[in-house]
Amino acid sequence: MxxxxxxxxxxxxxxxxxxxxxxxxxxxxxxxxxxxxxxxxxxxxxxxxxxxxxxxxxxxxxxxxxxxxxxxxxxxxxxxxxxxxxxxxxxxxxxxxxxxxxxxxxxxxxxxxxxxxxxxxxxxxxxxxxxxxxxxxxxxxxxxxxxxxxxxxxxxxxxxxxxxxxxxxxxxxxxxxxxxxxxxxxxxxGIPTAPSRDSDFFPFSEAFSDVVSLISFLHFDSAIDRLLRRTRGNLLLYNELNRFAETSPETQIRLATNFRRMSETSREVHDRALPFIGAIFDTIVELYHRELVARDCADTRLLDFDIRDLELDDFDRFRQMTAGAFQVKPMIFRLALTAARDAVGQALAGALQVLDPNTLRLDQAANAIISAAGGATADVLEANFAWREIMTRR
Ligand SMILES: [Zn+2]
CATH class of the missing domain: 3.10.170.10 (Elastase; domain 1)
Structure with missing residues (x-):
């Protein structure tokens, strides 16, 4: 044969x-x-x-x-x-x-x-x-x-x-x-061999893993396409990104689109991870918005909003602004999102090797990520980590 x-x-x-x-x-x-x-x-x-x-x-x-x-x-x-x-x-x-x-x-x-x-x-x-x-x-x-x-x-x-x-x-x-x-x-x-009493290694590990899932999901062309089409380029409508451990609403405990601050969390690792995940997610969305503004796809006044404070009217206004631009130049939106995704992904990866798993605290992790980012990404990360009470402004 x-x-x-x-x-x-x-x-x-x-x-x-x-x-x-x-x-x-x-x-x-x-x-x-x-x-x-x-x-x-x-x-x-x-x-x-x-x-x-x-x-x-x-x-x-x-x-x-x-x-x-x-x-x-x-x-x-x-x-x-x-x-x-x-x-x-x-x-x-x-x-x-x-x-x-x-x-x-x-x-x-x-x-x-x-x-x-x-x-x-x-x-x-x-x-x-x-x-x-x-x-x-x-x-x-x-x-x-x-x-x-x-x-x-x-x-x-x-x-x-x-x-x-x-x-x-x-x-x-x-x-x-x-x-x-x-x-x-x-x-x-590395593996934590003798974690200190106040080590945040395990909450950080949960946060990091959810972010790995989120950023990796954003590497599917079809996922970005669906997400942008469904939201007409307005990522303030989060739904799609928000589905991490997709099993059922009852067991979906990992949420990127939460507004939690550190003072509102318990010591339970998944709970304590939430502000960190939220800060990363908000950073991606904010960098995306900035890129849209820089490329003339969204009104510059958008940068004056805190996305966590947006009222329904603001949502509608932004929706109208971006929907028109999205219709004409969808590729720019795609570029803006992949750029935001990669700026944050790169910063996270760049921080990993300087972390000490035994003594790691969330503010140290945040600082390491900011240092690895640099430029505008660092500024946005810092503002979001500070809002979440993970660190004080440097
Ligand atoms: Zn886990």
Whole structure:
């Protein structure tokens, strides 16, 4: 039998990357029923069945598996489902999104997509914090468990169960991006070995992971498109960005569009993370507005508003101003949003390596991010961190 000759792998084309499908939001969210076809940077000749590559691999247990914990760590040694294989062209966009094997491929693609983004911001490959024990990350695509967690050597994905409707987290980009956010922080800043009593490492880790999810979501062309079309360029209508851990309204505990200040939070880590997430989100929106004003797409008076104080009338006025400009020059809006996104993403990434995980406080993290930003981005970040009572103005 003559095997299909893969021309692409014989040529430089194999280095161009690999195609996958990703749902930017879980497919049960209206408007997101169809996945996006994305190119990931990893060359086709570096990905094997599973998928697997030199830094990570997916396993899909055949029977129910106990979640990993203190006593149980990778590698998974039980019986596994057959690993998905790429198509004859060696791309992984060959599987039907409703097939069981798609879960494995989708989970892998989400992790790689997030890594591509954050490695770009960092300027270097992320080296796992557990690399001395496990050279590769194990992604468990499905466990019968209502949770998802990343830990020492693994990312494990269960399924939400809301009134009997089970939805695998392997299809939930937000959840995966959030968990990989934790892994990125530990890999770049280090593991807290003896955190001080007033350390904010864990609240910061929750905030950072939500922001990783938010900024990574903004890297889907289709997501930016939908967001801008739906809001006619007016991001003060937040809805779409606000959906992080998309399960149900009851379990959606991570909100970027909150108006909380530090004096209004408890010590609970997710609660204490909220002002930080809010400050980052407001900064992206404000930088976006500034860019629109600079490019003559919004009235300059907009910069005089504090977006947290906007009344309904102000909303309407801004909506009219921008809707007209958006109709004529939508590409400028897209550029403004990607510029704002990347200015903030770059600043966050630039701050990670100067953080001390044992003594980290939120004001130190804020200062490190501002220092890594510079220019107008630093000014906007500082104003927002100060408003949130995370730091006093420098
Ligand atoms: Zn978390």
């Amino acid at each position: 003559r095997l299909l000759r893969d021309d692409a792998l014989d040529s430089a084309n194999a280095r161009l990357g690999t195609r996958f499908w990703i749902f930017p939001q879980p497919p049960f969210i209206p408007g997101y029923e169809e996945p996006d076809r994305v190119w990931l940077s990893i060359p086709r000749d570096e990905i094997g069945e599973g998928p697997s590559d030199p830094t990570m691999y997916v396993v899909d247990p055949l029977a129910d598996k106990e979640p990993y914990g203190f006593n149980q760590l990778p590698p998974f040694g039980g019986a596994k489902r057959a690993p998905p294989r790429p198509g004859p062209d060696r791309h992984f966009d060959n599987l039907r999104p409703d097939s069981r094997a798609f879960l494995d491929v989708h989970a892998y693609a989400c992790v790689r997509f997030v890594l591509d983004i954050w490695q770009s911001y960092l300027g270097h490959p992320i080296r796992w914090f557990f690399r001395q024990t496990f050279p590769r990350l194990e992604i468990v695509a499905f466990v019968n468990w209502d949770n998802a967690h990343a830990g020492y050597g693994f990312l494990e994905l269960g399924c939400s169960d809301i009134e009997g409707v089970r939805r695998p987290y392997a299809l939930n980009f937000d959840t995966i991006a959030h968990e990989i956010g934790h892994t990125i922080l530990l890999s770049e800043a």
